[in-house]
Amino acid sequence: MMTGSQKVVLLACGSYNPPTNMHLRIFELARDHLHRCTNYYVIAGLISPVHDKYGKEGLANSNDRCQMGRLAVKSSSWIHLSDWETRQEEWTPTREVLQHHQDQIDSAVNFNTDPTVKRQRLEATVPWLSHIPQLGTDTITVKLLCGADLLESFGRPGVWKDEDIETIVGKFGIVVVTREGSNPYKFIYESDTLSRLQRNIQIVTEWISNEVSSSKVRRALKRGESVKYLLQDAVIDYIRTHVLYDTHNKSLRS
Ligand SMILES: Nc1ncnc2c1ncn2[C@@H]1O[C@H](COP(=O)(O)OP(=O)(O)OP(=O)(O)O)[C@@H](O)[C@H]1O
């Protein structure tokens, strides 16, 4: 970590229905870009699966989505799963999800300067934070990590409140990974709010474009087609064992 850099936690929200290797890849791409091109130093990544009451069609239950998320992030030393959203009574808007994790981090950082005491308390209360070796007393900012499709959903009427967009981008900041079929530069140019807040938007170009999406994976699973190398093997095993995504009677090829 270079002196003067700003510590960051990247939080990505989504259905994770199921978590794919692209969900992990966008974290690696974003971290690599931020370290090479900005002053940000990424200390952790967080995957936050959405609440069951978000009500998206075909959403597997959150317990299964969190279990698959935990299995998926096992291949990473710095990406963790946060099940906080799924444990709430209702769906939580993304601005509040970011704020909750920011508050957790702030209270952990300020709690106690004795590293042993701090770690013990974190292990008991916020295990993902206790895994961060560089947790000192510096300010840590949570940023939203997303694909360009999520950024473009900001423009869909009635989906996001204007004040939430203002806070998410203006206060926290957003890191956007390009995705086939989206043009985040044009989208930002056409939005007065996003153009004004452009300093807080990092765009990361995925040159090795790969249109893996959870919906395509679900379709393949339903047809009994192989999804090996699109998902972590442990996630495929979990789907098979728990007969998710209409895989019954299908001999899921691995
Ligand atoms: N191939 C990809 N490239 C860039 N970003 C992606 C890609 N797949 C997922 N993401 C991003 O990961 C986050 C979580 O995505 P989500 O769980 O909604 O996955 P999805 O594959 O888009 O789902 P679905 O196909 O079910 O709509 C979102 O910000 C989304 O834009």
Ligand SMILES: NC(=O)c1ccc[n+]([C@@H]2O[C@H](COP(=O)(O)O)[C@@H](O)[C@H]2O)c1
């Ligand atoms: N107003 C909001 O805060 C808002 C609106 C739409 C989607 N989201 C979040 O975006 C993520 C992805 O949603 P979609 O799969 O519908 O694109 C989910 O985690 C969801 O909670 C938040």
